[in-house]
Amino acid sequence: MEQISVIGGGTMGNGIAHVFAQNGYKVNLIDIKQEVLDKALATISKNLDRMVAKEKITADQKDQTLANIHTHTSLISGVSNADLVVEAATENVEIKLDLFRQLDKLTPAGCVLASNTSSISITKIGSVTDRPDKVIGMHFMNPVPVMKLVEVIEGFKTDKKVTEEIVELSKKLGKVPALTQDYPGFIANRILMPMINEAIISLHEGVADVTEIDTIMKLGMAHPMGPLQLADFIGLDVCLAILNVLYDGLGNQKYAPSPLLINMVTSGDLGVKSGRGFYDYSHGTKELVVAPNFK
Numbered sequence: 001m002e003q004i005s006v007i008g009g010g011t012m013g014n015g016i017a018h019v020f021a022q023n024g025y026k027v028n029l030i031d032i033k034q035e036v037l038d039k040a041l042a043t044i045s046k047n048l049d050r051m052v053a054k055e056k057i058t059a060d061q062k063d064q065t066l067a068n069i070h071t072h073t074s075l076i077s078g079v080s081n082a083d084l085v086v087e088a089a090t091e092n093v094e095i096k097l098d099l100f101r102q103l104d105k106l107t108p109a110g111c112v113l114a115s116n117t118s119s120i121s122i123t124k125i126g127s128v129t130d131r132p133d134k135v136i137g138m139h140f141m142n143p144v145p146v147m148k149l150v151e152v153i154e155g156f157k158t159d160k161k162v163t164e165e166i167v168e169l170s171k172k173l174g175k176v177p178a179l180t181q182d183y184p185g186f187i188a189n190r191i192l193m194p195m196i197n198e199a200i201i202s203l204h205e206g207v208a209d210v211t212e213i214d215t216i217m218k219l220g221m222a223h224p225m226g227p228l229q230l231a232d233f234i235g236l237d238v239c240l241a242i243l244n245v246l247y248d249g250l251g252n253q254k255y256a257p258s259p260l261l262i263n264m265v266t267s268g269d270l271g272v273k274s275g276r277g278f279y280d281y282s283h284g285t286k287e288l289v290v291a292p293n294f295k
């Protein structure tokens with residue numbers, strides 16, 4: 001696999017493009033909006049600058065990485081020569097199914113179609129294509145250039161050879177692949193989201209406040225971020241969507257999303273991306289300030 005197409009220039013898509021390009025792969029980065037692509041390239045450039053400043057890569061390696069990335073607003077031109085497509089579009093079933101129907105028609109027959117979905121069924125995505133054996137989950141973690149894990153999700157019809165190829169490719173990216181089967185939330189979110197949900201339920205019940213909950217989990221369990229800060233970082237809408245997938249798919253009350261989480265998402269408090277979640281990000285510094293509703 002040499003030619004990679006990454007669909008979606010958002011946080012995950014630009015991180016995935018960065019990692020492939022830095023490891024010598026030719027990357028076509030595709031988004032319907034040119035401004036998203038411009039922002040993606042600026043973000044990749046900024047993250048590479050940070051690595052140059054820390055002497056993790058040279059200035060030449062930065063230039064080579066950027067030269068490996070080409071941007072496209074047209075799906076056809078961006079995927080026609082792809083050996084692998086990694087889809088990192090919006091986490092919406094209909095959008096993903098529609099994309100995979102198109103990718104099945106537009107990519108070469110041997111091209112592997114991977115999704116970076118955090119919880120949508122790979123088997124369902126594969127079922128709308130004529131190549132479910134070549135459809136697989138390649139779930140990167142945010143921030144992609146930093147996090148070592150790639151959760152590789154084998155759909156019900158995924159060919160074992162394709163799984164092996166993606167496992168080997170993940171290693172070539174300097175990542176550590178871990179294989180899971182295609183059941184709701186896979187492993188990462190099946191375990192992470194109930195923890196985040198329980199933190200929100202505890203906050204709602206008044207067991208402890210925002211700072212205490214995060215401090216207990218950060219210092220007590222050596223987590224880099226507490227669960228409420230992490231929920232803000234992931235996006236509260238994304239957390240809610242994943243919990244609903246777990247609740248619907250596994251049919252167990254223990255996955256029911258906290259009513260507080262539902263209210264926050266409904267009112268537009270989505271975490272870092274909206275400027276407010278459990279913490280307030282409107283002050284523009286790195287300092288963690290608890291949001292006014294939780295003071």
Ligand code: CAA
Nearest residue numbers: 047050054118140141142143145146147189224225230234
């Ligand atoms: N891109 C590239 N590099 C970045 C970065 C980014 N967006 N953000 C931080 N970094 C780098 C920094 O340059 C720094 O590098 P060095 O170690 O070489 O100095 C390193 O990461 C640490 O960064 P900081 O010192 O600025 O900040 P920090 O120590 O607080 O770490 C963090 C930031 C890496 C995000 C850390 O807080 C962390 O690991 N948080 C938890 C992240 C996590 O759990 N991610 C998974 C979320 S779940 C998911 O993604 C999947 C899903 O389906 C929901």
